Amino acid sequence: MSRQQLIDMTRSLVAHGEAGTMELADDVVRIPASSYTDEALFEREKKQIFRRLPLMVAPSCELPNPGDYKAMDICGVPLLLTRQKDGSVGAFLNMCKHRGNPVAAGTGNATRLMCGYHGWTYKNDGTLVGVASPQDFGAVDKAALCLTRFPVYENAGLIWATLDPQSTLDIADYLCGYDDLLKAFGFESWHLFSQRTLSGPNWKTAYDGYLDFYHLPVLHANTFGADFYNRANYFAWGPHQRLSTPTKYAVKVSSDDDMQLDLTTVADDDLSYEVLVQGVWTIFPHISIASFYGGGLRGAMISQLFPGDTVGESYTTQFYVMEHEPDDEDKIKAAREQFDFLEVVVRDEDYTTGKRQHEALQSGMLKEVLFGRNERGGQVFHQWVEKLTDASDEQLKEIFAAECKQAAE
Ligand code: FES
Numbered sequence: 001m002s003r004q005q006l007i008d009m010t011r012s013l014v015a016h017g018e019a020g021t022m023e024l025a026d027d028v029v030r031i032p033a034s035s036y037t038d039e040a041l042f043e044r045e046k047k048q049i050f051r052r053l054p055l056m057v058a059p060s061c062e063l064p065n066p067g068d069y070k071a072m073d074i075c076g077v078p079l080l081l082t083r084q085k086d087g088s089v090g091a092f093l094n095m096c097k098h099r100g101n102p103v104a105a106g107t108g109n110a111t112r113l114m115c116g117y118h119g120w121t122y123k124n125d126g127t128l129v130g131v132a133s134p135q136d137f138g139a140v141d142k143a144a145l146c147l148t149r150f151p152v153y154e155n156a157g158l159i160w161a162t163l164d165p166q167s168t169l170d171i172a173d174y175l176c177g178y179d180d181l182l183k184a185f186g187f188e189s190w191h192l193f194s195q196r197t198l199s200g201p202n203w204k205t206a207y208d209g210y211l212d213f214y215h216l217p218v219l220h221a222n223t224f225g226a227d228f229y230n231r232a233n234y235f236a237w238g239p240h241q242r243l244s245t246p247t248k249y250a251v252k253v254s255s256d257d258d259m260q261l262d263l264t265t266v267a268d269d270d271l272s273y274e275v276l277v278q279g280v281w282t283i284f285p286h287i288s289i290a291s292f293y294g295g296g297l298r299g300a301m302i303s304q305l306f307p308g309d310t311v312g313e314s315y316t317t318q319f320y321v322m323e324h325e326p327d328d329e330d331k332i333k334a335a336r337e338q339f340d341f342l343e344v345v346v347r348d349e350d351y352t353t354g355k356r357q358h359e360a361l362q363s364g365m366l367k368e369v370l371f372g373r374n375e376r377g378g379q380v381f382h383q384w385v386e387k388l389t390d391a392s393d394e395q396l397k398e399i400f401a402a403e404c405k406q407a408a409e
Pocket residue numbers: 096097098099100101115116117118119120
């Protein structure tokens with residue numbers, strides 16, 4: 001991980017903060033309103049983006065122990081994640097090779113998984129170990145009937161998988177070095193405190209909200225406060241973007257205690273990683289990571305967003321991860337309150353607004369929507385969605401090879 005890169009970003013934010021400036025995009029950008037409501041486009045996005053690109057499917061702390069597994073459904077694809085005996089993660093199509101029934105549901109811990117239909121058994125590395133009543137079933141080559149594997153990658157305490165077994169897009173290439181910066185959080189050793197799933201509007205409408213600070217003091221006036229900052233500078237690695245406030249202060253955001261530290265008085269060597277990762281880190285196309293503090297303990301909310309069944313629906317799993325597991329009643333209560341507060345903010349403010357906005361857009365009466373020069377995150381996001389939706393499989397590899405090269409320079 002490049003500490004220097006993080007320091008350079010922080011110093012740039014501090015300089016802008018002191019000067020009272022921010023980095024602006026070149027122009028106001030117009031997006032067709034139909035890109036939020038068009039059903040055919042929505043189906044193409046699910047196919048070209050969610051079923052073809054690497055997705056951050058779980059924080060590592062959701063599967064901390066050998067034998068841990070999680071089954072999930074992403075855009076109609078049943079996915080099984082397992083923590084294998086050697087500590088690595090396996091990602092599989094969650095379908096029995098007999099007749100396709102999912103071999104696991106929900107979460108649990110098991111080294112072997114038995115399909116609940118006829119009883120075929122798999123090891124958690126995908127190997128088929130037992131055909132029920134083999135003397136009656138007939139001869140089959142068990143080695144050829146292992147669970148189908150998806151490409152998987154774990155780094156920085158996060159797990160990515162690509163829901164295309166044939167994908168040749170390297171997941172590390174896709175991340176353009178961004179995952180190495182995410183290591184600064186130290187998620188490898190963090191603890192999963194709690195998680196929940198919320199329903200939201202169109203996935204892009206929902207994701208827009210994670211990519212702008214412009215709305216914070218208005219939409220969140222009653223929760224974050226009407227004097228909350230509304231400016232963000234953007235840093236990009238391919239389609240992955242970090243946004244952070246141009247300010248000379250390190251701000252601890254919490255429902256009950258605010259603390260400010262003047263960063264112009266802190267030497268580079270003394271900048272903590274906690275300060276260096278301020279702001280929101282998004283991982284294209286569907287993740288947002290933001291830091292919070294509950295009862296004085298450091299935490300982060302990792303929001304994982306997926307398109308729903310229709311163009312106007314999405315769902316978001318919020319993972320509340322903590323640097324240290326709260327170890328007494330007061331700390332547990334404070335962490336719970338912080339997490340509940342974030343649920344209210346997202347569900348009652350962001351997503352309630354997004355659903356209303358979506359209904360209005362569905363009238364078809366507005367031809368385009370605008371992203372200002374101060375909303376570069378949304379501009380970049382929509383450009384990438386369009387570019388990647390239209391790209392061929394071959395072009396995908398070229399696009400990310402070029403991005404990696406650029407990020408390395
Ligand atoms: S479908 Fe799995 S054992 Fe028959």
